[in-house]
Amino acid sequence: MSRFSPAQVVERTGFSLDTLRYYERIGLLDGIARTPGGQRVFSDDDIAWLGILRCLRDTGMPIAQMQRYADLCRDDTTMAERLALLEEHDREVQRRIDELQAQRVHLAGKMDYYRSLDTRSATA
Amino acid sequence: MSRFSPAQVVERTGFSLDTLRYYERIGLLDGIARTPGGQRVFSDDDIAWLGILRCLRDTGMPIAQMQRYADLCRDDTTMAERLALLEEHDREVQRRIDELQAQRVHLAGKMDYYRSLDTRSATA
DNA sequence: CAACAGCCTGGAGTGCGCTCCAGGTCAAGG
DNA sequence: CCTTGACCTGGAGCGCACTCCAGGCTGTTG
Numbered sequence: 001m002s003r004f005s006p007a008q009v010v011e012r013t014g015f016s017l018d019t020l021r022y023y024e025r026i027g028l029l030d031g032i033a034r035t036p037g038g039q040r041v042f043s044d045d046d047i048a049w050l051g052i053l054r055c056l057r058d059t060g061m062p063i064a065q066m067q068r069y070a071d072l073c074r075d076d077t078t079m080a081e082r083l084a085l086l087e088e089h090d091r092e093v094q095r096r097i098d099e100l101q102a103q104r105v106h107l108a109g110k111m112d113y114y115r116s117l118d119t120r121s122a123t124a
Numbered sequence: 125m126s127r128f129s130p131a132q133v134v135e136r137t138g139f140s141l142d143t144l145r146y147y148e149r150i151g152l153l154d155g156i157a158r159t160p161g162g163q164r165v166f167s168d169d170d171i172a173w174l175g176i177l178r179c180l181r182d183t184g185m186p187i188a189q190m191q192r193y194a195d196l197c198r199d200d201t202t203m204a205e206r207l208a209l210l211e212e213h214d215r216e217v218q219r220r221i222d223e224l225q226a227q228r229v230h231l232a233g234k235m236d237y238y239r240s241l242d243t244r245s246a247t248a
Numbered sequence: 249c250a251a252c253a254g255c256c257t258g259g260a261g262t263g264c265g266c267t268c269c270a271g272g273t274c275a276a277g278g
Numbered sequence: 279c280c281t282t283g284a285c286c287t288g289g290a291g292c293g294c295a296c297t298c299c300a301g302g303c304t305g306t307t308g
Binding site: 016018019022035036037038039057062063064 | 264265266267268273274275
C-alpha cells in the first residue's frame with residue numbers, strides 16, 4: 001500500500017495537478033487522504049481509480065457520466081447498473097470507431113485524387 | 125447545377141443554419157451565392173465542399189486546420205500541401221482508432237469482472 | 249397585396265473541461 | 279531554525295465550437 005505525493009500522481013497518471021484537484025472537487029475523486037497539514041496523499045487504489053477515469057475520459061465519456069459511474073461505485077449493490085453503463089459506453093466507443101473508419105475511406109479517396117495529380121506533374 | 129436554399133442545405137448536410145453562417149464567417153465557406161435580396165443560395169459544389177468539411181470535422185480535425193485546408197484549396201498550386209495535410213490528419217485518425225481499440229480492451233476486462241459477479245448472484 | 253415563414257446581420261451567450269491566479273501554508277534538506 | 283519548492287483554497291478565466299438573440303428584410307402563397 002504505497003502512498004504518493006501529488007507530484008508523483010501527476011507523473012504516474014498524466015493528469016495535471018489542477019485536473020486532479022478539479023476531479024476531487026466535482027466528486028470524481030473522493031476520500032483522498034491528507035497529511036496532518038492538509039496535503040493530499042494518494043494510495044494505490046486511488047491510482048487504480050485514476051486509471052479507470054483515464055480510460056473512460058480517453059474514450060470520450062462526458063464528465064457527467066463519469067460522475068454517474070463514480071456514484072454507482074460508492075454503492076456496492078449497483079454492479080448491474082455499472083455493467084450496463086460500461087456496456088452502453090463500449091457500444092458508443094465501437095460506434096465511434098466504426099464512424100472513424102468509414103470516414104477514413106473518404107479521406108483515402110481524396111488522397112488518391114491528389115496523388116493522381118501529383119504523379120502527372122512528377123512524370124511531366 | 126442545382127441551387128439550394130439554406131433550409132435545404134441544413135437538411136442535406138446536417139449542419140445547422142447557424143453553423144453554416146459561422147463557417148462562412150470564419151472563411152470555411154466562401155463565395156456562397158446570394159439572391160438579389162441577400163439570401164444565400166448554395167450550389168452542388170457548395171454541398172460537396174460541406175461534405176468534405178463534415179468528414180474532416182467528424183474525424184476530429186480542429187477548425188484552425190480546416191481553415192488551413194480551405195485556404196490551400198483556394199490556390200491551385202498547393203496539391204502537395206493539401207495531400208500532406210490530409211495524410212497527417214489520416215495518421216491522426218488512425219492513432220485515435222488504435223487508442224480507442226486499446227482502451228476497449230480495458231473496458232472489456234472491467235465488464236468481464238462485473239459479469240463474473242453477476243453470474244454468482246444470479247446462480248445463488 | 250397582405251401575410252407570414254424564412255432568412256439576414258452583428259454580437260452576446262453557452263457548455264465543456266479544464267487551467268490559471270493570488271495569497272497563503274507545509275515539509276524536507278542544509 | 280530557515281529556506282525553498284511543493285502544495286493548499288476559492289474563484290476567475292480560457293479555448294473551442296458552436297448557439298442564440300434582437301431587430302429587421304425577403305419572397306412565396308392565397
